[in-house]
Amino acid sequence: MNSNDSLVLRKIVTIILILIPVLTFPQKQKVKNDPAYDKKPLHFGFTIGLNTMDFTVYHTGETFPIDTAFLYADVSRLSPGFSVGIVSSYKLAEYFDLRFLPGISFGQRSLFFFSKDREIENDNHKLESSFVEFPLIIKYKSKRINNFRPYLVGGLCYRIDLAARTEYDQGKWGRNEYVRLKRSDVYGEIGFGIDFYLRYFKLSPELKMAVGMRDMIVHEPAAGQNAKYAEAIDRLRSTLWILSFHFE
Secondary structure: OOOHHHHHHHHHHHHHHHHHHHOOOOOOOOOOOOOOOHHEEEEEEEEEEEEEEEEEEHHHHHOOOOOOEEEEEEEEEOOOEEEEEEEEOOOOEEEEEEEEEEEEEEEEEEEEEOOOOEEEEEEEEEEEEEEEEEEEEEEOOOOOEEEEEEEEEEEEEEEEEEOOOOOOOOOOHHHHOOEEEEEEEEEEEEEEEEEEOOOOOOOEEEEEEEEOOOOOEEEOOOOOOOOOOOOOOOEEEEEEEEEEEEEE
16 A cells, blocks of 8 residues: 555544544434344345546656656546445444455546656556455444444455456457556455434445555566556556445
8 A cells, every 4th residue: 555545544534533423422312213123143235336446556667767768657537437246244243243245346447658758658548347346344333323323344355357358359459458457456445334224224325445455467568569568567556446335
């Protein structure tokens, strides 16, 4: 995790620490929907959500200074994607749940390359991702307040990118592919949300950040391809922002 990710993470934790006392401030008692809900050891449901995929780029030139012809890469814009999945939640203790949320996510990232004098080499090299996800999450809940309950989540997620191209497709995409991505990564995840106990089910909006632990770029250039694009990137880390709505 680089300094930018650490700064964002500290801001998220600060916001959470500010919100929890506000949300848990004593309130007038109301009639509770499904008061026995949290006594059940196991819950199932489904989740839908939106995501934004990003890269953290570490350039080779930052470690090995070379001439001004060296290329840099950056994410040109963030595009929204979507996610669907299944919720399985097991009650570990009064305030802790173990959650397994397998699903799939679709999204896209766009890289562009430029030289030190900002001359752009190519624009919007699109990298599409179709993730099969296997998150294992610990959920820490506050005490239930009437019909809502704030919570924190943290854990790991193994993702396989079915759209990642470890080999170039010379037929349709060969001329336009500048980098290739590895197919799998392990992500550390942290976030927060609120459980809303409705009459017939529980709705939980949740915001989460996922930071990849692996260098995702394939550094070996393919035959017949210009190697300068892959060689410009020392490491490429994946970052995801995920807004989910869990129905349980």
